[in-house]
Amino acid sequence: xxxxxxxxxxxxxxxxxxxxxxxxxxxxxxxxxxxxxxxxxxxxxxxxxxxxxxxxxxxxxxxxxxxxxxxxxxxxxxxxxxxxxxxxxxxxxxxxxxxxxxxxxxxxxxxxxxxxxxxxxxxxxxxxxxxxxxxxxxxxxxxxxxxxxxxxxxxxxxxxxxxxxxxxxxxxxxxxxxxxxxxxxxxxxxxxxxxxxxxxxxxxxxxxxxxxxxxxxxxxxxxxxxxxxxxxxxxxxxxxxxxxxxxxxxxxxxxxxxxxxxxxxxxxxxxxxxxxxxxxxxxxxxxxxxxxxxxxxxxxxxxxxxxxxxxxxxxxxxxxxxxxxxxxxxxxxxxxxxxxxxxxxxxxxxxxxxxxxxxxxxxxxxxxxxxxxxxxxxxxxxxxxxxxxxxxxxxxxxxxxxxxxxxxxxxxxxxxxxxxxxxxxxxxxxxxxxxxxxxxxxxxxxxxxxxxxxxxxxxxxxxxxxxxxxxxxxxxxxxxxxxxxxxxxxxxxxxxxxxxxxxxxxxxxxxxxxxxxxxxxxxxxxxxxxxxxxxxxxxxxxxxxxxxxxxxxxxxxxxxxxxxxxxxxxxxxxxxxxxxxxxxxxxxxxxxxxxxxxxxxxxxxxxxxxxxxxxxxxxxxxxxxxxxxxxxxxxxxxxxxxxxxxxxxxxxxxxxxxxxxxxxxxxxxxxxxxxxxxxxxxxxxxxxxxxxxxxxxxxxxxxxxxxxxxxxxxxxxxxxxxxxxxxxxxxxxxxxxxxxxxxx
Amino acid sequence: xxxxxxxxxxxxxxxxxxxxxxxxxxxxxxxxxxxxxxxxxxxxxxxxxxxxxxxxxxxxxxxxxxxxxxxxxxxxxxxxxxxxxxxxxxxxxxxxxxxx
Numbered sequence: 001x002x003x004x005x006x007x008x009x010x011x012x013x014x015x016x017x018x019x020x021x022x023x024x025x026x027x028x029x030x031x032x033x034x035x036x037x038x039x040x041x042x043x044x045x046x047x048x049x050x051x052x053x054x055x056x057x058x059x060x061x062x063x064x065x066x067x068x069x070x071x072x073x074x075x076x077x078x079x080x081x082x083x084x085x086x087x088x089x090x091x092x093x094x095x096x097x098x099x100x101x102x103x104x105x106x107x108x109x110x111x112x113x114x115x116x117x118x119x120x121x122x123x124x125x126x127x128x129x130x131x132x133x134x135x136x137x138x139x140x141x142x143x144x145x146x147x148x149x150x151x152x153x154x155x156x157x158x159x160x161x162x163x164x165x166x167x168x169x170x171x172x173x174x175x176x177x178x179x180x181x182x183x184x185x186x187x188x189x190x191x192x193x194x195x196x197x198x199x200x201x202x203x204x205x206x207x208x209x210x211x212x213x214x215x216x217x218x219x220x221x222x223x224x225x226x227x228x229x230x231x232x233x234x235x236x237x238x239x240x241x242x243x244x245x246x247x248x249x250x251x252x253x254x255x256x257x258x259x260x261x262x263x264x265x266x267x268x269x270x271x272x273x274x275x276x277x278x279x280x281x282x283x284x285x286x287x288x289x290x291x292x293x294x295x296x297x298x299x300x301x302x303x304x305x306x307x308x309x310x311x312x313x314x315x316x317x318x319x320x321x322x323x324x325x326x327x328x329x330x331x332x333x334x335x336x337x338x339x340x341x342x343x344x345x346x347x348x349x350x351x352x353x354x355x356x357x358x359x360x361x362x363x364x365x366x367x368x369x370x371x372x373x374x375x376x377x378x379x380x381x382x383x384x385x386x387x388x389x390x391x392x393x394x395x396x397x398x399x400x401x402x403x404x405x406x407x408x409x410x411x412x413x414x415x416x417x418x419x420x421x422x423x424x425x426x427x428x429x430x431x432x433x434x435x436x437x438x439x440x441x442x443x444x445x446x447x448x449x450x451x452x453x454x455x456x457x458x459x460x461x462x463x464x465x466x467x468x469x470x471x472x473x474x475x476x477x478x479x480x481x482x483x484x485x486x487x488x489x490x491x492x493x494x495x496x497x498x499x500x501x502x503x504x505x506x507x508x509x510x511x512x513x514x515x516x517x518x519x520x521x522x523x524x525x526x527x528x529x530x531x532x533x534x535x536x537x538x539x540x541x542x543x544x545x546x547x548x549x550x551x552x553x554x555x556x557x558x559x560x561x562x563x564x565x566x567x568x569x570x571x572x573x574x575x576x577x578x579x580x581x582x583x584x585x586x587x588x589x590x591x592x593x594x595x596x597x598x599x600x601x602x603x604x605x606x607x608x609x610x611x612x613x614x615x616x617x618x619x620x621x622x623x624x625x626x627x628x629x630x631x632x633x634x635x636x637x638x639x640x641x642x643x644x645x646x647x648x649x650x651x652x653x654x655x656x657x658x659x660x661x662x663x664x665x666x667x668x669x670x671x672x673x674x675x676x677x678x679x680x681x682x683x684x685x686x687x688x689x690x691x692x693x694x695x696x697x698x699x700x701x702x703x704x705x706x707x708x709x710x711x712x713x714x715x716x717x718x719x720x721x722x723x724x725x726x727x728x729x730x731x732x733x734x735x736x737x738x739x740x741x742x743x744x
Numbered sequence: 745x746x747x748x749x750x751x752x753x754x755x756x757x758x759x760x761x762x763x764x765x766x767x768x769x770x771x772x773x774x775x776x777x778x779x780x781x782x783x784x785x786x787x788x789x790x791x792x793x794x795x796x797x798x799x800x801x802x803x804x805x806x807x808x809x810x811x812x813x814x815x816x817x818x819x820x821x822x823x824x825x826x827x828x829x830x831x832x833x834x835x836x837x838x839x840x841x842x843x844x
Contacts, residue, residue: 717840720775724763728767
């Protein structure tokens with residue numbers, strides 16, 4: 001319908017919400033969002049050298065731009081109020097979701113996996129972030145990698161990453177999500193080790209890959225358990241509670257689409273009555289599984305194991321304790337890669353996963369407590385480590401780990417919208433910070449030590465301005481997006497109590513406040529050391545130079561977005577059901593988080609905790625950010641520069657050394673895990689492989705054959721008469737035997 | 745009537761002479777003749793038993809052996825001529841390899 005026609009009988013907002021393309025066509029074209037970057041990866045990887053640098057740049061950027069446009073259309077269609085999805089699992093249509101099933105991937109017995117893609121409000125936000133930030137970083141890369149010979153390979157990997165990340169967020173089932181999950185891990189490995197001639201960088205890539213595999217192993221096992229869980233649930237549910245037809249519909253959906261689709265899982269857990277309800281024959285979380293491999297455990301225990309295994313996977317991919325160690329080393333890759341993969345998109349996959357399966361998470365308060373506490377611990381721990389880092393990218397890497405910790409904290413206490421809001425704003429300002437860091441390195445002869453930079457404010461005005469805005473955003477200064485998103489998490493965490501773990505929310509909240517203070521401190525320290533003060537006498541170049549426009553433009557756009565992102569964090573919308581005003585993001589994601597909220601209410605896993613006013617929380621957060629930032633500003637602008645001969649006490653030196661080395665966790669892992677593994681491998685190599693297999697079995701067989709051959713060679717003389725003699729002898733023996741037999 | 749034992753002793757003697765020749769003579773042609781001698785010893789045994797039992801199965805076997813001996817003679821002599829042509833000798837101790 002034309003806009004002018006529409007405006008005659010509806011308001012502008014309502015007219016704009018009507019998608020120009022109908023949702024059915026969009027659903028059938030969802031594959032193209034993934035296929036475009038995939039094709040771009042193929043072309044730039046295979047024909048990159050033939051096409052030349054400019055063409056490869058153009059193709060790579062155009063592929064992502066096309067994907068972005070398609071994502072916008074899909075997003076638009078999802079937001080159309082007329083959009084409704086007829087799911088195979090329930091009779092009720094699902095509003096605000098677009099999905100299409102592209103056929104069976106594989107089927108084994110009752111286990112099926114389909115190529116099903118789905119866009120709802122959650123994945124709609126994600127695809128826009130992935131393709132939007134991805135496009136900006138592609139543009140940036142054209143200049144940043146302008147002198148690198150491996151441009152074809154680089155853009156192929158980067159495009160492939162975008163395709164895989166889109167697979168991850170568009171997938172409508174866990175196995176397909178896992179494809180993207182592994183794909184982004186692969187691209188991360190390839191891009192960290194992009195300059196593979198440098199052994200240290202190649203090792204960093206390998207480390208990331210191996211650590212990720214530990215997490216992926218957990219994720220995979222969790223997925224298998226969940227498939228068994230669904231099978232057991234399907235076998236044991238019956239028509240109790242008068243839901244016969246709905247249950248039948250769900251069974252049909254499971255047999256058509258396989259057990260691991262998100263929609264099917266959601267419908268499954270909605271059939272679980274609360275433990276207290278005592279419905280006759282109904283399957284609740286306390287019911288034991290009666291048959292199959294899970295026999296003897298209850299449904300709740302299995303679900304808890306699944307969620308903890310998912311947390312292991314998420315800890316690997318999203319660099320949480322105890323598997324965070326790969327991310328600081330991942331800074332060996334090109335800086336745009338750090339911005340895209342290790343700050344904005346891939347590392348948020350764990351947050352996305354838990355938001356996606358939030359309906360499972362809210363059933364298990366123990367799992368929620370674990371997720372929230374791991375997140376809180378990571379947030380504080382890595383923020384402290386960031387104090388002692390002198391490498392500009394390392395500071396940002398630890399900062400990323402810390403911010404991801406905030407997100408996990410929010411996810412753990414089921415404040416999904418705040419976690420996703422922080423994911424989005426973090427993608428903007430952290431990508432901007434990384435791109436700024438890349439620009440600083442580019443303009444200063446690849447110097448990364450912040451103590452050897454300084455005074456760049458006047459020499460690199462664009463970089464300075466964007467970096468300063470992003471710093472303010474991550475620090476949490478009031479009119480910027482980071483303030484609202486971080487505070488949304490903290491406020492949400494403080495306001496929610498876990499059933500059975502009432503101390504978790506307060507603990508996480510306090511740790512979160514400390515981490516917010518640390519965040520402000522290390523970010524201002526970084527900013528001051530790089531941009532303020534005088535230029536360090538140890539600088540590599542006398543004067544830094546500002547970067548080209550393809551590098552400045554993405555930074556400006558991202559800085560603008562980190563300001564504009566504030567819109568989503570302000571409570572503007574009054575919900576239809578009454579109650580306090582909701583933020584735009586909360587209102588927007590309520591289509592996705594409605595089911596988890598409803599489940600939490602039914603199962604009493606979450607309680608409304610401390611009622612505190614939003615304004616008080618804002619004031620607290622602001623005061624903390626100002627205190628941290630102010631302290632750092634005072635120390636690094638006034639205190640240290642005016643005392644160049646300052647004697648630092650011994651304990652402070654020791655502490656600083658510990659912090660700089662990340663509390664020696666890498667070394668601890670090296671001696672506690674890597675060394676024993678290496679030793680075990682050495683023993684296995686020497687004893688099993690070298691001795692038993694190679695020496696005893698392989699060479700032993702050869703030796704026996706050779707020896708027996710040598711012995712038997714004497715029989716094969718070639719002399720016909722000696723053969724005849726043997727025959728005669730044998731004949732004689734036979735005759736003698738016959739005679740003996742006859743005489744007997 | 746000559747008792748059957750005499751025939752059998754004669755056949756055994758012939759067989760042993762033949763076998764002895766096969767094992768000790770160097771000339772392949774003589775070895776070959778010794779093999780014929782062994783075959784004929786076997787024939788004699790067949791015929792002796794056939795005579796004793798009064799049936800004709802032994803005769804049939806003897807004819808088979810004669811036919812086989814004829815075929816063997818034809819092929820064996822051909823092989824020997826070929827060997828002699830290629831190696832210039834029929835000394836069996838020198839003919840140890842299949843290839844020359």
